[in-house]
Amino acid sequence: MSGALLYAIAGVLLFAAGAAGVVLLDHLLRRVLAFNIMGSGACLVLVGLAQRNGIPDPVPQAMVLTGIVVAVAATGLALALIRRLHAQTGHADGKTEEERVKGETGAGCSLPASHSVAGRGDD
């Protein structure tokens, strides 16, 4: 097994771990992080496969460079949206209002909401 293939396999594992995280994690911030791990995995597969014949192929490398920048932009936008959601509702744990009422005890990972600007529950 060549080193290049090792990168690709690591990328597959990262992608699978990130995908599982997106499904399993409730908090939006954690989901964004898991999504980023998925993206890193995809980039690693591309870069790894690009050099499996010895000489690296520059086209996938350029694509990965593009992908990284787009991922940064998408992450920034996602964080801005999460922050806005948190400012308006006081929560960013990805649960609906009904779920929150039902499982008030089980909420483990919501951000501290006491400083919310817009005030929670204001509509």
Add this chain to the structure above:
Amino acid sequence: MKRLVTLSAAAIFAALLIDVLLDLPAAALDLRALLAEAMPASGVAHPVTAVLLNTRGYDTLLEIAVLLVALLGVVISSARTNLSSDPGRTPASHVAIDADPMVSALARLVTPLAVIFAIYVLWAGAHRPGGAFQAAAILAAALVLLHFARIVPACTAPSCRLRVAAVAGFAIFLVIAAIPLAGGALLQYPPAAAGLLILAIESGLTVSLALVLAGLFLLLADDAGGRQ
């Protein structure tokens, strides 16, 4: 239950994909030969830069557009948050605690070096790994470091000049991409001038991308959006 199903599905997916990777057939299309043919006309000596800014210029052009749209989204989302907050509040930079003297000293030391290094990376992009994106990332990191040292405040709404500077790189790229339309197709630079045109595009992109990347951080760094 959900956890078990998801984890086993992810494990099966990874195992199948790794199995495929282990005996992957040779690539049906080898772009390296095509690119090697096109290299003399690309105007640069480094293949990745040639792909990014010449042979696959569309990707890069649209990527900058995506970045600008994302920045626009962040600007809009934080601007509306600020409207809903107390209008009489002081800017975040003023209520913030004083910066660590070590961070301030580091920022003052590193920033000039980062600027020089960014210019070098931009210049090196023509013939070795480097280019506009890497240079912009270095400049943006310097800006973020200056923010941690409380020298650059978090911005709530970028000024007109900042907005123009953030869009300028994309505008320069678009104009240079559109010039060849008269005699051919979009982004088809004349080989003789390609090197110069790419350098012009990359210089504009470096400044704009640095502002966009730092803007994504500094707009989110303003405390008023989430908490006071």
